[in-house]
Amino acid sequence: MGGDPELLRGLNPFHVGQFWSDHMGGRRAGNSGKRAAGLEIALWDIIGKATQQPVFQLLGASRQKIPVYAATSRLLEINQHIEQVKSMINLGFKALKLRFHRPDPWSDVEVVEAIRNEVGDTIELLVDANQNNFSKGYKFWSRRIAKQVARELDLLNVYFLEEPLPRNDVEGLAEISASVDMFIAEGEHTPTVDDFKSHLLAGSYDILQPDITLAGNFGIIGLRKVSNVADFFGKLVIPHVTGNGNFFIMLAATLQAMATVDNCPMVEFPYDPPVLIPETMQALLPKPIWIDADGTIEVPNQPGIGVEIDEGQLGLGNLTKDR
Numbered sequence: 016m017g018g019d020p021e022l023l024r025g026l027n028p029f030h031v032g033q034f035w036s037d038h039m040g041g042r043r044a045g046n047s048g049k050r051a052a053g054l055e056i057a058l059w060d061i062i063g064k065a066t067q068q069p070v071f072q073l074l075g076a077s078r079q080k081i082p083v084y085a086a087t088s089r090l091l092e093i094n095q096h097i098e099q100v101k102s103m104i105n106l107g108f109k110a111l112k113l114r115f116h117r118p119d120p121w122s123d124v125e126v127v128e129a130i131r132n133e134v135g136d137t138i139e140l141l142v143d144a145n146q147n148n149f150s151k152g153y154k155f156w157s158r159r160i161a162k163q164v165a166r167e168l169d170l171l172n173v174y175f176l177e178e179p180l181p182r183n184d185v186e187g188l189a190e191i192s193a194s195v196d197m198f199i200a201e202g203e204h205t206p207t208v209d210d211f212k213s214h215l216l217a218g219s220y221d222i223l224q225p226d227i228t229l230a231g232n233f234g235i236i237g238l239r240k241v242s243n244v245a246d247f248f249g250k251l252v253i254p255h256v257t258g259n260g261n262f263f264i265m266l267a268a269t270l271q272a273m274a275t276v277d278n279c280p281m282v283e284f285p286y287d288p289p290v291l292i293p294e295t296m297q298a299l300l301p302k303p304i305w306i307d308a309d310g311t312i313e314v315p316n317q318p319g320i321g322v323e324i325d326e327g328q329l330g331l332g333n334l335t336k337d338r
């Protein structure tokens with residue numbers, strides 16, 4: 016999550032708004048490279064612990080449960096995908112994301128078709144094409160291919176298509192968004208609230224996907240800010256949550272922020288057994304964050320960002336590393 020702890024020297028944790036303005040706020044901080052979101056989350060955690068309240072209660076909760084979607088990561092055989100989707104439905108998931116990374120995008124479309132034929136509309140299907148310029152390993156789609164794929168997915172009642180083009184292709188994304196009813200989603204690498212401005216003005220995203228720490232400059236304040244700005248444009252926010260690193264801290268903090276806004280229909284939850292599973296991704300928590308039978312996650316409600324690390328596990332990790 017990064018961030019230089021020196022930035023915190025002499026700061027009153029309750030002045031987290033000042034910290035955000037100084038190091039993370041829009042135009043001034045856009046290229047600062049400070050990546051201070053991890054520190055901002057820590058400040059909120061201190062405030063919550065000092066007042067014995069979870070952050071979402073302090074900020075003014077609008078709900079206590081938030082729907083999530085299972086973000087899968089692997090390309091499987093069609094029958095394996097179908098089995099996986101069925102097991103996700105049984106676990107309670109109401110939405111699931113597939114990756115479109117095959118050399119031939121029409122093979123990807125076939126997977127969605129096969130799943131729809133098998134399970135109907137019992138689960139929302141989401142698609143991530145990872146066509147942003149950070150994903151160099153994937154085959155490049157032209158605007159035409161992106162538009163054709165979007166049209167097919169629209170007919171298959173897909174909920175959103177994520178990153179059909181690089182994020183800098185504002186006009187191309189706007190064209191696709193205007194051509195289908197399905198939502199177009201993007202934004203996991205967008206570094207600041209300000210960087211969403213051109214996309215909102217152009218209508219290129221229906222759903223904004225800021226990440227609380229990945230690009231470094233959102234944090235809890237930034238997620239709330241971008242949600243409110245998006246709301247003015249009638250847009251939705253479905254935050255990106257990466258499965259790497261301190262996943263559970265980022266998820267907990269994202270849930271705290273999203274429990275205070277009205278235009279966030281769900282949050283990303285990386286889950287693709289046996290590769291992405293709570294047992295390893297949340298090993299430091301005594302009790303992993305997990306979905307209820309209705310496909311929602313209860314916002315962690317202990318003081319601060321709502322989660323306590325099992326320090327015994329942490330010590331063991333350090334010891335192993337030192338040796």
Ligand SMILES: [Mg+2]
Pocket residue numbers: 143145177178203
């Ligand atoms: Mg993505």
